[in-house]
Amino acid sequence: MAGGKKRKGKKLDVDFKNTALTDALQTQDMAAIAFALRHGPTVVPLMRPGDADDPRDVGEVWTYRDPNTGEIALLLFSDAAHKPETLPPHIALQSPQWLRAFLDRHRDEITTVFIDIAGPHPIQASPVDLLAALDA
Structure with missing residues (x-):
């Protein structure tokens, strides 16, 4: 999936990663x-x-x-390659606007957010x- 996916015979060239976020997490x-969260996508695991x-x-x-x-x-993940195999197999690449809206809508239920929880450079x-x- 990380190299793209097929839909009705067309190959979509989508990289499921945010290189700037990966680099920022490393340091x-x-x-x-x-900055990377405000200006780039985030990989999100999906149930469906x-x-x-x-x-x-x-x-x-x-x-x-x-x-x-x-x-x-x-x-959340900076790269689909960092998502553990034990999580659901489906992913989406979501925009900063989506992330902001999702966090705002669920801020009372979600207690913590992990980025790249399994590494190589996780944050919470x-x-x-x-x-x-995101608002800065």
Whole structure:
């Protein structure tokens, strides 16, 4: 999927990554991470993929609920290659505007956001902190 996907005989050339975000995570430069989130896409795991024929259908975002506490985490990735195989196989490449709207809509349910949780350079932030970074 990372190299593109087929839809009705056409190959879509889509890279499921944000190179600027990958680079910023490597240096743990918070200003560069915020810039990359504001200006580039984010890889989002999906429970259900969107309908390729309906651009309004972005699919159903997958979140992690801690079985002990019930807290909900949103997992985001700088590159589809960093998504663990144990997560659902479907992904979407979402815009900064989508991320801002999603975090704003679910800020009371989501307790934390992990970016590249399995590495190579993971970070964790609150939805409020990410919203502030997206609004800066």
